[in-house]
Amino acid sequence: MRSSKEKKEVLKQLLDLPTQIETDRLVIRKFDKGDGEGLLNLLDRNDNREFLREAVDEAMDVQSLEDAEIRIRSLAADFINRTRFVMGIWSKETKDFIGNIWIEPNKWEVPSFEIGYYLDQGYTKKGLATEAVRRSMDFVFDELRAYKIILITRDNNEDSYKLAERLNFVKEGHFREGYIDAGKRFGLFYFGMLKSEYVKETE
DSSP: OOOHHHHHHHHHHHOOOOSEEEOSSEEEEEOOTTTHHHHHHHHHSTTHHHHHTTTOTHHHHOOSHHHHHHHHHHHHHHHHHTSOEEEEEEETTTOOEEEEEEEEEEETTTTEEEEEEEEOGGGOSSSHHHHHHHHHHHIIIIISOOSEEEEEEETTOHHHHHHHHHTTOEEEEEEEEEEEETTEEEEEEEEEEEHHHHHHHHO
16 A cells, blocks of 8 residues: 555656647747756846846856756756756747746645746846746646645735736735845745636636
8 A cells, every 4th residue: 555645756757747838929848958058048148147146046056058057957857757847938939048937846735836937137028927927827727736826926026926916816925024135124925826716717
């Protein structure tokens, strides 16, 4: 007899997941060998290292093509092993790699997942982040069979928390002034969406 932990592991590995999803303007897919060049190019243009420094580790950690390729292959392995699901975002118009969708299991037994993202500064203010997150929600609820999605944003990042509100996430909590960065205090907004709420929104 398998333990409940072993059963959960089997169920994870049996998930038949697509490795690519699309929107009208975007291709969102699992990373592959050779995608490190796209990541490095993103970081080196549009002052993205500084723009992403607060929220994205690779903004400072990835300094060379080798660093970028190691990072890409690690994320690809995570997807295959079902430990987390990080996918790149490509613009259909320019063919540029322009960001990430990050999906982390919160509790497989629920199941619930946390979703996050980042986008090249040169591609913001165009509705692309909303488009990418909305399509990724379909992936989480339909393919990962989630019961709940969690989205956490800094309370001083208006673009991010407005995106959550635009997609009709429910604000479930506010952890106030619990962090400090560059001498400035900030807190976190916690948003959630249940499968039943998602179904209602998409009917």
